[in-house]
Amino acid sequence: xxxxxxxxxxxxxxILLLFGVLLTVAWWLLAMDNQENRTLEGxxxxxxxxxxxxxxxxxxxxxxxxxxxxxxxxxxSVLAPDGAVLAESGEALPPLPADQRHSGWLRVTGGPVIAxxxxxxxxxxxxxxxxxxxxxxxxxxxxxxxxxxxxxYPVVRRVTRRLERLQAQVEALGAGELTARVKVEGNxxxxxxxxxxxxTAERIERLVGAQKSVLANVSHExxxxxxxxxxxxxxxxxxxxxxxxxxxxxxxxxxxELIGELLLASQLEAxxxxxxxxxxxxxxxxxxxxxxxxxxxxxxxARLQADARLLRRLLRNLLQNAKRHADGAPAEVTxxxxxxxxxxxxxxxxxxxxxxxxRERIFEPFYRLPESRRGSEGxxxxxxxxxQIARMHGGDARCFARAGGGSSFVVDLRxxxxxxxxxxxxxxxxxxxxxxxxxxxxx
Numbered sequence: 001x002x003x004x005x006x007x008x009x010x011x012x013x014x015i016l017l018l019f020g021v022l023l024t025v026a027w028w029l030l031a032m033d034n035q036e037n038r039t040l041e042g043x044x045x046x047x048x049x050x051x052x053x054x055x056x057x058x059x060x061x062x063x064x065x066x067x068x069x070x071x072x073x074x075x076x077s078v079l080a081p082d083g084a085v086l087a088e089s090g091e092a093l094p095p096l097p098a099d100q101r102h103s104g105w106l107r108v109t110g111g112p113v114i115a116x117x118x119x120x121x122x123x124x125x126x127x128x129x130x131x132x133x134x135x136x137x138x139x140x141x142x143x144x145x146x147x148x149x150x151x152x153y154p155v156v157r158r159v160t161r162r163l164e165r166l167q168a169q170v171e172a173l174g175a176g177e178l179t180a181r182v183k184v185e186g187n188x189x190x191x192x193x194x195x196x197x198x199x200t201a202e203r204i205e206r207l208v209g210a211q212k213s214v215l216a217n218v219s220h221e222x223x224x225x226x227x228x229x230x231x232x233x234x235x236x237x238x239x240x241x242x243x244x245x246x247x248x249x250x251x252x253x254x255x256x257e258l259i260g261e262l263l264l265a266s267q268l269e270a271x272x273x274x275x276x277x278x279x280x281x282x283x284x285x286x287x288x289x290x291x292x293x294x295x296x297x298x299x300x301x302a303r304l305q306a307d308a309r310l311l312r313r314l315l316r317n318l319l320q321n322a323k324r325h326a327d328g329a330p331a332e333v334t335x336x337x338x339x340x341x342x343x344x345x346x347x348x349x350x351x352x353x354x355x356x357x358x359r360e361r362i363f364e365p366f367y368r369l370p371e372s373r374r375g376s377e378g379x380x381x382x383x384x385x386x387x388q389i390a391r392m393h394g395g396d397a398r399c400f401a402r403a404g405g406g407s408s409f410v411v412d413l414r415x416x417x418x419x420x421x422x423x424x425x426x427x428x429x430x431x432x433x434x435x436x437x438x439x440x441x442x443x
Contacts, residue, residue: 008156008159008160012149012152012156013145013149013152016145016148016149017145020145037102037103037104040102040103040104040114040116041102041103041117043103043116044103044116044117044118044119044124045118045119047116047118047124048118048119048120048122050064050068051064051065051068051078051118051122051124052064053120054120054122058086058087061078061086061087062087062089064087065077065078065087065088065089066089068089069089069090070089072126072128073128073129074090074126074127074128074129075088075089075090075091075092075093075126075127075129076088076089076090076124076125076126077089077092077093077124077125077126078122078123078124079096079122079123079124079125080122080123081121081122081123083095083096083098083123086122090129093113093125093127094106094108094109094113094125096115096123096125100115100123102117103115103116103117106125111127111128112127113125113126113127114126114127159190162185162186162190162191162194163190165182165183166182166190166193166194166197169181169182169197169201170197173201173204178201178204178205178208178209179205180201181197181198181201181202182194182197182198184198226252226255226256226259229248229252230249230252233245233248233249233252258381261381261382261385275307275310275392275416276307276308276309277305277306277307277416277417278305278306278307278308279303279304279305280303280304280305280306280308280311281301281302281303282301282302282303282304282311282335282343282345282413283297283299283300283301283302283335284301285308285311285312285315286299286315286333286335286345288312289312289315289316289319290315290319290331290333292319293319293320293322293323293330293331294330295319295322295330295331295332295333295347296330296331296332296333297333297334297335298332298333298334298335299333299334299335299336300335300336300337301335301337302335302336302337302343304341304343304393304413304414304415305341305415305416305417306393306413306415306416307392307393310389310392310393311389311393311413313385313389314385314386314389314390314411315333315345315347317382317383317385317386318331318347318382318386318409318411319331319333319347320382321349321382321383321409322347322348322349322351323349325349325351325352325407326349326350326351326406327351329349329350329351331347331348331349331350332346332347332348332349333345333346333347333348334346334348338412341414341415342412342413342414342415343412343413344410344411344412344413345410345411345413346408346409346410346411347408347409347411348402348406348407348408348409349402349406349407350402350405350406351406351407352405352406353401353402353405353406353407354369354399354401354407355369356401359398359399359400360399362383362399363383363384363386363387363397363399364384365381365384366381366384383397383409386409386411390411390412390413392416393413393414393416394413394414394415394416395411395412395413395414396411396412397409397410397411397412398410
């Protein structure tokens with residue numbers, strides 16, 4: 001936005017400069033009007049009465065020319081009709097142009113010269129000693145330019161500063177601050193733009209609030225019957241049809257997990273709730289989470305400023321995904337420290353692998369591989385959450401083929417703070433799955 005106000009200001013000053021140049025050129029090139037011609041001719045008649053006639057001795061003419069030059073503080077020359085110098089005082093003046101027929105101004109080097117035609121067809125050339133008049137005019141124009149520039153700067157800056165404040169609130173709204181509003185100043189187009197933004201932001205806040213309220217109420221209403229179903233299942237008498245009881249309990253647990261993942265995805269997308277940033281040892285966190293699935297953990301300590309709760313959810317989803325698709329075979333977790341505040345975590349499984357054409361789509365919400373859609377556990381939100389959490393931490397998640405069969409999920413993470421978190425949120429405001437973060441290797 002700073003460049004905008006500089007462009008507006010420069011354009012304004014440029015227009016003033018162009019106006020001054022055109023005015024000077026016009027004065028220099030345009031012919032004198034009739035009134036000015038008559039004035040100069042009258043001056044020639046008066047001067048013809050003052051100067052000695054052509055029949056007088058040259059010394060008399062020279063003396064009079066010197067008197068007039070001293071009186072008017074000018075360089076003065078008297079020329080014969082053929083242009084020969086009869087008398088002069090001061091610096092020599094340029095010769096009279098051969099096509100000069102009337103009194104007028106001569107635009108020559110060294111400053112303008114006035115040429116006056118006397119009644120006896122002699123010529124008087126005069127140039128003021130104030131030859132710096134042009135420089136004075138230039139200085140005057142420069143001073144005028146400075147004054148106008150100084151006066152116009154606050155006006156231009158006031159308009160663009162309001163645009164800058166509007167831009168800041170737009171970014172804040174994009175980063176999830178739904179209460180962002182702009183102070184309306186004035187009654188012009190910028191003020192109307194601010195009013196439009198405030199109306200839009202208010203409507204977005206209401207819509208998002210309504211969406212969150214509906215989601216929270218629906219989730220609560222769903223969990224209430226789920227809790228009753230679980231309790232009823234536990235209180236059913238006898239041990240008949242244990243496979244049906246097991247299947248029902250499994251479906252209830254899966255539905256409960258789906259509700260939890262929906263709520264978490266909604267909170268991450270809506271930037272709801274505080275992110276608890278603390279120092280996290282990624283290797284220790286991986287060892288704790290891997291203990292429940294008997295996964296093998298290796299690597300080196302890597303400390304990050306991150307949300308431990310979200311990183312646990314990320315790793316838990318990857319381990320559950322590996323266990324689900326690898327028939328219980330333990331996964332392998334590797335932690336690498338790439339740089340200060342930058343780490344990589346690799347979760348490799350021994351499952352059937354993911355076709356290369358599907359390795360990006362599996363991170364989309366509710367997407368599952370075609371061969372696993374029927375009769376598979378999970379709802380397709382786990383990997384979508386993995387990518388969301390990774391990108392919230394300034395990184396990304398990718399899927400690659402594992403040497404020897406299976407898949408490797410590579411997650412890059414960076415230390416975050418509240419400022420970087422807002423930047424990440426804003427950069428992904430248009431698309432939850434826009435690409436960002438560190439570039440991952442090709443395999």
